[in-house]
Amino acid sequence: MIQRRLEDTISNALKRSPSVALMGPRQVGKTTLAFSISEAIPSVYLDLEDRLDLEKVRDITLFHAENSDKLIILDEIQRLPEVFAPLRGIIDKERRKGNRAGQFLFLGSASIDLLQQSSESLAGRIAYIELYPVDLHEYAKAEEGRQDAVNTLWLRGGFPESILAETEQDSLDWRKDFIRTYLERDIPQLGPRIPAETLERFWTMLTHNQGTMLNASHLGRNLDVASVTINRYLDLMVDLLLIRRLKPWTRNVGKRLVRSPKIYVRNSGLTHALLNIVAMNDLLGHPVVGGSWEGFVIENLMAVAPSRMTPFYYRTAGGAEVDLVLEFGVNERWAIEIKRSSSPSVSKGFYLSCEDIQATRRYVVYSGQDTFSMSKDVKAISLFDLMEEVKNEGQ
Known part of the structure; x- marks a missing residue:
């Protein structure tokens, strides 16, 4: 097992920001890092390449309402870019309740620039991190x-x-x-x-x-x-x-x-x-x-x-x-x-x-x-x- 430097960076970002996007090519270790982080906090993990998991978040507002006390981890987020549109309202609603950080962790196999085009509505509500292969x-x-x-x-x-x-x-x-x-x-x-x-x-x-x-x-x-x-x-x-x-x-x-x-x-x-x-x-x-x-x-x-x-x-x-x-x-x-x-x-x-x-x-x-x-x-x-x-x- 090779210890990855970014684990602490991701954890700290989740303490500051309502959502974090961890981007990197396939098989680079994003899911392993996410599971490691989820051991320390209540979490729910969904793989959007799995048809059943994909259907669960078609209505992200409802899914969040049922799991509002957990960190929601969505893997292969580029499969469902339309999920970002309702997230602004969800995050702002949680902010008014005093819940300002650590709500969503997105994992994706596309570039940060490409994801940003799909998530412009989350400006100020999302942190972007790129995971490189082992250095x-x-x-x-x-x-x-x-x-x-x-x-x-x-x-x-x-x-x-x-x-x-x-x-x-x-x-x-x-x-x-x-x-x-x-x-x-x-x-x-x-x-x-x-x-x-x-x-x-x-x-x-x-x-x-x-x-x-x-x-x-x-x-x-x-x-x-x-x-x-x-x-x-x-x-x-x-x-x-x-x-x-x-x-x-x-x-x-x-x-x-x-x-x-x-x-x-x-x-x-x-x-x-x-x-x-x-x-x-x-x-x-x-x-x-x-x-x-x-x-x-x-x-x-x-x-x-x-x-x-x-x-x-x-x-x-x-x-x-x-x-x-x-x-x-x-x-x-x-x-x-x-x-x-x-x-x-x-x-x-x-x-x-x-x-x-x-x-x-x-x-x-x-x-x-x-x-x-x-x-x-x-x-x-x-x-x-x-x-x-x-x-x-x-x-």
Whole structure:
């Protein structure tokens, strides 16, 4: 059992807010967390993929009246977005009675942005939290070690069933089944009717282009569809928390800047499963190794980042680039270069880019364990330690 950091965060949010939405991809551990929380307080759990449970909350007002003394947990909430409309009245009625917090916990497998579109009437009455797959801090703590934890987590990804599988092949088989379930059941239920084979080809193409700038026309030619269709497929995968669309930092710096987003398959284990990468040696010899490591680093940093932080990348038309820009408000901006090498180095373009964006801190994440200065302003640091720096920035 891997202890998840967000359990206390969710419990505290329920003490402040009438409702909390916990979002994350399937099998990431949302239901396990909800059951753990429900052990401490009277609760009722409903899975909206179960037809009987779905019927119970068709009239949410009546269901709440019968369970007003309990925390109502609704799993797979994106199945019933119309439930949000009457909740405003229910929550406001309870507030007038003095019951101001801890009434509803929603679990969903779609993005927070997508859920917010369905729950605009709950402004000021709902807190949103995203649960990432198991990150390096959580896994290293469970394994009581760092370097082996880094490699295992990177290879398998952070879905609990994958990371805890007995063998590499068992882990890969679980991830392939996960992908098949999404393609054949979940996506057809939640999105447009896209043939599973087409979407699998699209997903695999994105893994081959991990960490590169989006070229919808090129992808469209390979799939024999229009670029507008590619963008529709991509929107769906982003909404399902399977793909990250990293936006460029485009403040006016007096230079021509690249403005296309960079695309990452968010979970490294799914990247490797789509490419049939079984073992670490297979990964280290594969062309995707650099992009896979880059995406893995980004997702781990995002897992511990405060909500006020916004991620970008920076690239000029001349090729000067920063792999990751973390912006903590107006005056705090970190430039991060991501290197798989154990002997990292950076180009002149990185230094120029740091000046362009006026970076307040400059890091190079590498595969080693030591922290040391590479120059006056640039520090080489392990992923584990940079996660600690990012987490501390939010405290």
